[in-house]
Amino acid sequence: MNILILGSGGREHTFAYQIAKSNHCKNLFVAPGNAGTAAIATNIALSVTDFTAIENFVVEKDINMVVVGPEDPLVLGIANHFKDTPRLQDVMLIGPSKKGALLEGSKERAKEFMLQHKIPTAAYKSFTKESLTAGKAFLETLKAPYVLKADGLAAGKGVLIIKDLNEAKEALGKMLGGQFGDASNTVVIEEFLDGIELSVFVLTDGKNYKILPTAKDYKRIGEGDTGLNTGGMGAISPVPFADATLLEKIEERIVKPTINGLKKEKIDYKGFVFIGLIKVGDEPYVIEYNVRMGDPETEVVLPRIKTDLVDVFKATYEQSLDTLNFELDEKAAATIMVVSGGYPEAYEKGKIITGLETIKDSIVFHAGTAISDGTLVTNGGRVIAVTSLDLDYKKAIKKSYQNIEKLHFDTMYYRKDIGFDLE
Template identity: 75%
Template sequence: MNILILGSGGREHTFAYKIAQSDLCDQLFVAPGNAGTAAIATNVSVAVTDFAEIKALVRKENIEMLVVGPEDPLVQGISDYFQEDAELKDIVVIGPSKRGALLEGSKERAKEFMAIHHIPTAAYQSFTEESLVAGKAFIETLAPPYVLKADGLAAGKGVLILQDLEEAKTELENMLTNKKFGAASEKVVIEEFLDGIELSVFVLTDGKNYVTLPTAKDYKRIGEGDTGLNTGGMGAISPVPFADAAFMSKIEEQIIKPTVDGLAKENIDYKGFIFIGLIKVGNDPKVIEYNVRMGDPETEAVLPRVKNDLVSLFQHVGNQTLDQVKLEIDKRSATTVMTVSGGYPEAYEKGKEITGIESIEDSIVFHAGTKFEGDKVVTNGGRVIAITSLDDNFKKALQKSYQNIKKLHFDTMCYRKDIGFDLAP
C-alpha cells in the first residue's frame, strides 16, 4: 500500500524508518519531511494543516494510510475531515478525532476527563483574564513550587514551574493579560506541584483494544542537571529502569484502562497513540498530561525497540483488531541524544552545513530540523539531529550515542552531556 506521513521532525523520520522496512509498504511519502526522510521516502512540500492540499496528494498518489505525526492537524480535526469525505473515508488514519485530540488541545479538558474517569492527577483550577484576581488568590493557597500551564497548544513550552509566589502571580498575569503564549494562554490551569520522578507511557489503541509500547523518559530542559528553559526535548531513554512490573501494573489498572475505557464511554473516535506523561510519587503513578501522538524525542528511543511490523500494527488499529496482536520488544535499552542549534530554544540561525553523518556507526541517525541545500545537508530547526543507540543497558547505549555525536559537526552545535543523569544504573 501507499502511505503518507505528516510532519517534518525526528518523530516522523522514525516512523518513516520503521515503515520503510515493511513489506506491506509500496510507496512512502512524507509531507513536508526533512533531509533524513528524503533518503527513504518521497518528500512533498505540503503543510501539515493544509487539509485540501493533503487530500489532493492522497488522491494523486493513491494513499491508503495516513500517519499523523504532530498535534496541530489532529487538534484541527484532520481525522474528522477524512471520515466526513466520501473520497477519503476508507483511508486508515492513525490519529484521533478532533474530540479525542482535545485531551492535548486543552489542559482543562484533560483534567476534567481525568476527574470524570477517576484517573489520579494533581489537584487544579483553571482561570481566564476575567478571573485573574481569583487565580492569584488560588496561587496563595498553594505551597511552592507553583505550576502554571497554558490551556492550549504551546509546542511543549507552555508550562512554568516557579518557586517565588510574587513571580508566579506576575507570570499568571503575563500569560492571561499579556498573552505570553498567545492564544494558548487565554486560559491557564494552575495545579499543585507533584514531587517525584517522571516517565512517559505510550499506548496504541484502536478505540476498543490497546497495546502498551515501551516506557521512556525524556529530558526537556536545555541545561545540564535539568536547568534552564524548556525545549521540545533534548534526549530520551527507554525503558525507564524504575518502572518495574509492579509499578507498570498500577499504571495499567489505574490509568491506561480507565483512559481507554473513558474514551469509549464518551463515544470518542480514537484510533492512534496516547502519550501519558506520568510522575511517580512515592510508589504511585499520577498523570501530568496527555498527548494525542507520539512524543519527540521519545519516539526515536521507543520505536527502534518495537520488533513488530509497524504497518501491520496500524492495519490492526484500522480494523479494530489490536487484541490479536502480541508486541515483540527488543530487551536492550535505547538512548537518544538530540543535537540542537546554538541559541535554541530562543533565537537561533538556520542553514548551517552538517558534516560527519556518514561516519556514524552502530547508532541510528534520526533527522529533526534538517533539509537539503543542493547536495549539502543543512540545519533547518532548533533541534537538528538525534542519535539513537541500543545496548545491554542504557549506560552502554549512551556511551555509543556520545561517541558518535563527536563525529557530527555544524556551527554552534550543542547537546546535553548528562542524559540519564538521574537514573540508577
C-alpha cells in the same frame, strides 16, 4: 500499500525508518519531511494543516494509509475530515478524532476527563481574564512551587513552574493578558507534584490497546536539568526505575480508566495516547495527555518495536489490536539530541553538517535538517538525534555519545548527562 506521513521532525523520520522496512510499503511519502526522510521516502511540500491539499494528494497518489505525526492537524480535526469526506473514507488514518485530540488541545478538558474517570492527577483550578483576582487568591492557598499551564497548544512553552508567589501572580496576569495568544485565554493552576517523570505510550484502536515501551525524556537545555525548557534533549527506553509493580499500577489506575473513559464517552480514537506521568513516592500520577507520539521519545520507543509497524497501524484502524502478535526488543535504547547553538531561543540555520558517514552501530534520525545546493545543513533548533541500542542502557548511552563526537556543525551543542541521573 502507499503511505503518507505528516510532519517534518525526528519523530516523522523515525516513523519513516520503521515503515520503510515493512513488506507492505510500496510507496512512502512524507509531508513536508526533512533531509533524513528524503533519503528513504519522497518528501512532499504540503502543510500538515492544509486539509484540502492533503486530500487532493491522497486521492491523486492513491494513498492507503496516513500517519499523523504532530498534534496541530489532530486538534484541528484531520481525522474528522477524512471520515466526513466520501473519497477519503477508505483511507486508514492513524490519529484520534477532534474530540479525542482535545485531551491535548485543552489542559482544562484533560483535567476534567481525569477527574470524571478517577485517574490520579494533581489538584487544579482553571481561570480566565475575568477571574484573575480569584486565580491570584487560589495561588495563595498552594505551596511553592506554583504550576501554571496555558490551556491550549503553545508549542511546548505554555507551562511555567515558579518558586515565588508574587512572581507566580505576575506570570498569571501576563498569561491571561495574551502571553501565549489564544492558548492562554484560560490558565490551569495546578498543585506541584514532587517526583521523577516518565512517559507511557499506548496505542488504541478504540476498543483494545497495546502498551508501548516506557521512556524518560530530558526537557531542559542545560546539564543537571537546568535552564530553559526545550522540545527534548534526549531520551531513554525502557525507564530503569519503572519496575513491574509500578507498571501494574499504571496500567490498572491510569491506562485502563483512560481507554474505558474514551469508550464511555463514545470518542472515536484510533491512535496514540502519550501519558506524561510523575512517580511520587511509589504512586503514579498523570501530569498531561498528548494525542501523538513524543519527540525524542519516538526515537527510542519505535526502534524497540519488532512487529511490522504497518501491521500494527492496520490492526489499529481495523480495531483488531487484541489479535496482533506484538513483539518488543529486550534491548534498551538511548537517543541524544544535537541542537543549534542558541536553541531554544534565537539560532541560525544553514550550518553545514559533516561526519554522518562515519557513524557506526547507531541510527541517525534527522529532526531539523535540509539539503542546500547538494549539501546537508541545519534547518531547525533540534537538528539530529543519535539513537543506540544495547542490552545495557548505559552502554547504549555511551555508544550514542561516541558517535556524536564524529559529527560537526558550527555552534553544535548537546547535553553530556542524558541518562546519568538513572544510575
